Amino acid sequence: MWQVVGHEEVVGVLANSLRRGKMAHAYLFLGPPHVGKMTLALELAKALNCVDDERPCVRCSQCQRIAEGKHADVRVIGLDGRAEIGIDHIREMQHAAGLRPFEGRHRVFIVDGAEHLSHEAANCLLKTLEEPPAQVQLVLLAVNERLLLPTVLSRCQKLTLRPLTESVVERALIERWYVAPERARILARLSSGCLGWAVAAVSDEHILSQRSERLAALIHLARASMDERFAYAAHLANQFSRDREAVREVLSLWVGWWRDLLLIKGGCGHFTANVDQETMLHREAEPYSLRQIKEFIKSLEQAMEQLEQNANPRLVLEVLMLSMPRGSSPESG
């Protein structure tokens, strides 16, 4: 039994290929952050190494060691706080890929954040993608396929993980994580279909309080002076050099917020993601036209992409501040 919530179609494709012994040499799992890409990749690693008849089981030592992150043949290559995944990591992977599996049947390499491979690293990875050693399975995880080299993309079987429905997240939180129904309902809505986020928020109160702080800053900026906006851009740019993930989260939250404003403006307020902010959303949507909101969402998405392409963060964020439409001042609102 694959320990994956939802994503039945993708699991079906993988299980079927496994049964027929026709695995692709490399898979690319695409989807938003926390949607379940890593969980699925680890389940695939279990399925490839499991010694039970019904693969993957949860009982055998192979499955258990993979679940505990102790299996010698299953490796995750990720950013670990760096700006990019460098060529050294890929060379090291290639060396390991040339060796026989140590304790299982297959060596599995998971590249987490494949869009952050340096150009050199991606080109180096191509060698393995072109001539993969036997018993080696590559799995690339990425949010944005447009940032991958076309040559890398074309050598992987692409599987897209879409956000889960709210009710699937809600049920999983109640049944598997024993969350109280009311809390599960709110977290499911706030998760935008990304179960991993909701599960993290269950055990870490800080995630929700941090979200509130970030939303408050966003609301303030909508009516702040340009000096204040630029100061915030400088602060974010500074943060970007230390913690890219945090800045990505801030900007994703902004996209979600502005999408909610768009929904309210378009008369679809019952579909908003920020369910706990309904009154505020209605108030904030007031001064803008649909077009202003749409254009700013586009600017946000552009800024996020430019940051991933290593444009100057300060410049990108200042341009973003300039393109943010002006909300009503507190006195007039």
Ligand SMILES: [Zn+2]
């Ligand atoms: Zn097993």
